[in-house]
Amino acid sequence: MRVLVCPDKFAGTISAAAAAEAFAAGWRTEKPGDDLVLRPLSDGGPGFGEVLAAALPGAALIAVPTTDPLGRPVQGHVLVDGATAYVESAEACGLHLLAEEERDPAHTTTFGLGPLVLAAVEVGAREIVIGLGGSATNDGGAGLLAALGAAPLDDAGYALPYGGAALAGCASLGGAPRLREATLVAATDVNNPLLGLHGATAVYGPQKGATREDVFTLDGALTRFAKVLETLPSAPPNLANLPGAGAAGGLGAAILALGGRVESGIGLVRRLTRLDAEIEASGLVVTGEGAFDEQSLRGKVVAGVATAARDAGVPCVVVAGRVDAGRREAAAIGVTESHALVEHFGSVAEARARPADGLRELGQRLARQWSR
Template structure:
């Protein structure tokens, strides 16, 4: 059999390539004669650069940057072999995983570190920078990113504002024109939320980043004001910025990209095209995908839904491996999912410590599940 293994990350435990490696190891224990094709995936969130590096000819360039609280961290740029495109990832500098739970406060976290990565990509001489958006700890509308590009928000007296979303309530202009050297910017994301309002960045994603209800209202008002500043200050900024689809991605980082004249593109669509996922699905007998939590949101444009839909359209079975499964069986089947298997159930479920064991030993659990599946599915 020809098995296509194309998982997303298991957030907080394994990267997509690590998930794929565990599945490969388990499958080979039971069915060593099968052909295994590995295509790790990402929708633009954590692991975006690592996944692309497995398929895009080029080199990874380390870049020293800062986390959402200004502490030094390591990031990188993936530069294509022809030198035309640079790929960067917001989660490397703005990721929620970089902060302890008691450090999460979107009123003061900044996207400056992502701006440093973008600036490094621009200075490398590329003509296009693709920014994977997702998993961020910020809600500053990309104000920090702009500051790293020489366009920091300032108050009415011309003084630079402190970092963080709350300070944008006093935004009145930008310190200068952004230094992007005419490079094309692309935001890779599968989030289509606007910047503000009930479905905006603050209301939908603020609470998971540490925002209280009062914080959400403050941050939404701050982003509304900042959107007006960007429209007045940047000729490249489209009108009605706060309401544009994708502007609310990653705490409003999508809005900054749009204001700089860039555009949003489907993250999973971009990755699938670069790794030629369609051809890999076409040639497969069975497709295995997965993610940390397979729930109702998974069926709304995320990696697993895209893979399952492609398999369904070709009449192929698609098996989902996940840390936890809570999506409805009928909904999953309609999306193209043939079977689901969870690490929590594999390790005994609750109240027997299934969640804790799944988090502690995800690779072991995936190997065991894959070995069992190979015994069931392999010819």
């Protein structure tokens, strides 16, 4: 039997590649003669660069020194494939770069993404695809703009401090972004607008350390900053309400304001990894992520894989840390059945502490159930 194993990361516990390896190891213990094809995936968040590097073997991977959301040195990368460069924003802005007590979207910044984008510009990229997801920031891309040469300024013309809270005092941008006419593309499957009840701050701010009071403060600051972004000649009308503007704490809005566009992250990865052909050649597809919930049904990795499997007439099994999505809704996008590590272990703590063990054991069980 040919089994395609193509999970996303299990956020905070195990990478997509390690999850695929663990599940496959368990399956092979039971059915060593089966053909397991491993294709770790990402919809733009952590792992985006690794997945594309594996899918584009002729591309050049360039190491670029940069900074994390609190300004500390980290190593980032730019993947260059012809005239297109790929950047994973989480390498500079990721929540995984911070300890839990350091999470504070009022002060974290997207500045570190700037050196990665500028490095892509310097090597001559005409299109720069930026994977958005897993961010620790809520600054509307203000840090990125500062790194590109268009720093947010207050009424007196002084540069603002980094972080989302300072944007309440933003009056203008000081300078023009240094992009040399390169086009930016935001690869994301977050369709949230920038502001309001369904915006970047209200939906994702609490995951990044924002209190209830912080949410109101930061949303107000982004409301003011959105008006400044709209002064850029390349900014589209009604910027704050566009789908994807709220991705990665408002990084989507900055990219749109710079004349960029939003593209489905899993759609792009499906195309570059030739995933649909792999699905059609398989007898079973196994995908997964940390939490299979309602957000998963709206365009994330699991939804993209399940929909492609449904269209190809191939059964699709989801393995996840926990499963909160309804069976009927999951079946509608092509999920045949789903299994949770929390149920397997009987404990959230155990599921988070031993994801690889759980995935191996689920691989063994599903091999006995599904293999011909």
